Amino acid sequence: MRYVSTRGQAPEMDFAGVLLAGLASDGGLYMPASWPRFSADELKFLRGLPYPELAAKVIAPFAAGSVSEAELLAMCKLAYADFASKAIVPLVQLETNLYALELFHGPTLAFKDMALQLVGHLFEHVLAKRGEKVRIVGATSGDTGSAAIEAVANRKNIDITILHPYGKTSEVQRRQMTTVQADNVLNIAVDGNFDDCQDLVKAMFADAPFRTEMNLSAVNSINFARIAAQIPYYVYAALNLGAPEREVAVSVPTGNFGNILAAWAAKQMGLPIVKFIVASNRNDILSRFLAENDMSVHEVEPSLSPSMDIGVSSNFERLLFEFLGRDALLTAKTMADFRSTGKMTVEAPVWRAIAHEFQGYRLSDEATLAEIKRFYTESAYLADPHSVIGLAAGRDCDTGRLPVICAATAHPAKFPDAIEKAVGIRPPLPNHLSDLYDRKETFTRAGADLNQIETLVRNFANRN
Template identity: 40%
Template structure:
C-alpha cells in the first residue's frame, strides 16, 4: 500500500513514511493509491468482531509496512476498556464506541468515553502509540505542531504526554474554547507539552501549522510532525467506528445506514467517506455544520467559499468554529476523479483566500453519488435540540452532537437507521448545558476541580516567524 499526494507532485510513500509528517511536501494531503475493498464475505466475517479485532482487520488493509504482530500489539494496547473509563458501564467501555438507541432507527454512536471526553481520543490514542513505535524503531524524535479549536489539542496532549522522543506544541485560539477544554489542556504540567494561545481564531492557528509544514527546510531541521486530521493516520483510525456502528444496528449486509456527522474540519466525515469507498453500505453522509456553514454552502450550491478569520463566528459549538476545512481536499480529490492538476488549480485559489465553483465543469453533479447531503444549525437550534433530547429520551447531549442530531432529524428516511456521531460528553460545555437545561451536566468524579488547577501556557500573536522561534528555543 502506497500513499500519494492530492496535488500529485510528491513521491508515493509507505504508511510509516507519511505517519509523522502530516502534509505532503507539495502541500497536498496523503491518500491511498487505491482503496482496499471489503466484499460481502469480508463484512460477514467482520460482523461479530469486537472493536480490537475490527480495528486490526481494517487497519491491516491500510498499513502493510508494520509487521502484523506489532500492529496487533499496538491496536490491543490502544483499545483497552480501561482507556475508555468514562463509558456508562463496563460493557460500554469494552465496546469502545457503543450505540445508544433513542428510538426506532435513531441512534447515537457514542465516541466520547476516552480520557478527554471527546471523539478525538479514539484516533489520537492510536496515533500516540504508532508515533512511539515508529520513533523507537528508527531511533528518532519528533516535535509535533498542532492547531485545535478545543478537542484535538487535549486529545493529542493526553495521548502524547510522557511519550519518549515526542514534544507537542499546540496552538489554540485565545479565550475561544470552553472553560473545561481550556483547563484540560493548560493544566498539563508535563515537560514535553507546550500550549500556545494565539490572539485570533482557529483558522489562524491552522494557517500557521500549514505554513510551518510547507517550510520544508525548517520542517526537516526541527523534525516537525503533525497530529491534526491532515495526518492520514487520524482518518484511518476513525474509519473503524463507522464499521462498528453499522454492524451494531443492522442484521445483514443488504441493509444500509446513514450517519450524521457534526463537521468543521471535515476529518470525521471524511473517515465516513473512506469507509463507504471501502465497501461499507452507507446510504447518506450528513455534513452538519454550525453557523460557520462553509461546508453546508458547498453541498447545497457547489461553491466552496472559506470565510477567513475575520468572518468566522465564535459559537456555542466552538470545536466547529472553522471556515477552512483542511480535509475537504481529500474528498474533492476523489470527486474530480483524482485529477491532481485540477486539485492544484482549485487550491491555488483557496490558498490565497479565494473560492471555487464545481458547477462549472459538472463535478458538483457527482456529489450525490458519494452520498453527501448537509444542513446547518444555530445557537437557538442547538439549545432546543438539547432540551428536546433531554425531555424525550432522558439523555443529555453536548452542543456539537446537538447540531448533528438537528440535521439528522431533518433528513431521516423510513426504515434506514440513522446514527448521529456523538462528538463529546456534555461536561465539556457546561455553560451551554446550563443555559439549555438549567442544570450542570454530570462531570466524572476524577475531573472535579479541573478548572482550579494551575495553568501553564503562552499567549502569542498569529505570527509564523514568532512560532518558529518559540519552537527552536524549546527543542534545543
C-alpha cells in the same frame, strides 16, 4: 500500501512515512494509492468482534508494509484499555432509526481520543524502530489539542506544540490542554481564530528549512493515520445495525471534514453507507457548498459548538481529489485559486456528484439549545452542542427510513454552560477530571505571526 499526495508533486510514501510526515511536502494531503476493500463475507466476519480486534483488522490494510496486524492489535488493546465504557463505542437508540454512536468515552471526553490514543502508540512504535525523534505541531479548535497531548505526553521521542485560539475554546477544553504538566508539551494561545492557528501550522510545514530542522510531524486530521484510525467505528456501528445486508446513513457534526471523510472511506472499503449528512453550526461553509455550490470563506463566528468554528475545511481537499478523478494537477490548481480568492470553483457535474452523496444541515445557537432540551425531554438523552446538531440533522434529513448513525462527538460535561442554559443542570466531570478547575495552567500567549511561533517552537526544541 502506498500513499500519494492530492497535489501530485510529493514523493509516494508508505504508512510509516505518512504517519511521520503528516502534510505532504507539496502542501497536499496524503491518500491511499487505492482503497482496500472488504467482501461481504469479510465484513460479516468482523461482526461481533471486540472493538480493538475489529479496529486492528480494518486498519491493517492501510498499515501494510509498515506495521503488522499483530502489532496493530497489541496497540489497539493498549489504546482503548482505559475507556470508560467496555463497549468502547456504545450505540444508543434514541428514536426509530436514530442512533447515537458515542465516541467520547476516552480520557479527554471527545471523539479525537478514538484516533489519537492509537496514533500515540503508532508514533512510539515507528520512532523506536527508526531511532528518531519528532516534533509534533498541531492546531486545535478545542478537542484535538487535549487528545493529542494526552496521547503523547511524556513520550521520550516526541515533543508536541499545540496552537489554540485564545479565548475561543470552552474552559474545560482549554484546561485539558494547559494543565498537563509534562516536559515535552508546549501550549500556545494564539490571538486569532482556529483558521489562523491552522494556517500557522501549514506555514511551518511549508517552510522547508524549518520543517527539516525541527523534523516536524502532525496529529491533526491532515495526517492520514488519524483518518485510518477513525474508519473502524463506522464499520462497527454499521455492522451492529445489519450491514452489509442492510444499508445505513451517517450524520456527523463537522468543521474540518475529517470525521465524515472517515465514514466515506468506510464506504470505499465496502460498507453500505448510502447517505452522508454534514451537520454544521453558523459557520456553514460545507452546508452552503452542498446546497448551492457556494464554497466561499466567511468570517468565523464564535458559537456554542466551538470545535466546529472553522472557516476552511482542510480535509475537503481529499474528497475533492477523489471526485476530480484523482487529477492532482486540477486539485492543486483548485486549492491554489481557493487560497488566493477565498472562493472555490467546482464545476457543476462534480458538485452534483458530491451533493448526491452528501447533504448539508445547519443549526443556529438558539436551535441548538432547543434541540438539547428536546432530546433530553423526549429521549432522556443529554447531548453536547456538537452531538445534538448531528442528532437533529439525522432526524430531520430525508434518509428513506434508513437507520442513521449519528456521531456523538463529545461528553456534555465539556460544555457545561450550554447544557445548563438549555436544561438547567450542570453535568459533572468524570472522576478522573473532577479537580480540573483546580489544576495549574501553563501556556504561552502569542500573535498570529509565523516568525514568533517558529521562534517559540525552536526555543522549546532547544530547551535542553
